[in-house]
Amino acid sequence: MNNNLKNITKTNLSKEWARLDRIDYDYQFKNGDWKSVSRECYNRGNGAAILLYNAKKGTVILTRQFRMPVYEQNQSEGMCIEVCAGAIDNNDGALETILRETEEEVGYRINNAKQVLSAYTSPGALTEKMYLFVAEYVDEMQINDGGGLESENEEIEVLELPFSKALEMIKTEEIIDAKTIMLLQYAQINNLI
């Protein structure tokens, strides 16, 4: 399949929380020339995210939390509004991860969720693939206040917003997280709410 790729070597540059490798390879361009190419790839595993919506109330559940990489880019954007999401542990599936994160982060116990999209979040730099879900919630499914795990230094504010307001916040750039924009627009295009 990849006849235009050879001599792939991987050099680990960092391995603390996640793994940063430099991958060197020879790549044959369309004009037939082979060139040596080097790319850094950050591997922090894959992720799952979910848009919880209530069609009757016309609302969605989102989170707000401090994100250092965002703060590093722009201090005023460090508190990031996102759908509920979590990293997929090695042996877990995307669905069981997102059901667990939904309980931990936003405090709702849902029995099932529908995977509607999958997406590489930054294919030039990250190996990460995200599995994006939607699920309906009703108030009776709330079992705690959410907030995330203190043991993981998480402090997650739970937001229940009118869907129309969430869409407006994409326009005003108060919502600037890619997976969140994708899921809100998926809900809009498919008239979920």
Ligand SMILES: Nc1nc2c(ncn2[C@@H]2O[C@H](COP(=O)(O)OP(=O)(O)O[C@H]3O[C@H](CO)[C@@H](O)[C@H](O)[C@@H]3O)[C@@H](O)[C@H]2O)c(=O)[nH]1
């Ligand atoms: N020490 C340390 N801990 C970390 C680091 N990165 C994450 N953690 C720990 O791992 C936890 C991960 O929490 P999750 O809820 O599982 O993941 P997330 O941070 O919400 O990430 C989700 O969204 C990301 C951004 O879109 C995705 O990149 C990720 O795959 C996942 O879906 C954090 O609370 C924190 O305790 C790090 O660099 N160092």
Ligand SMILES: [Mg+2]
């Ligand atoms: Mg999370």
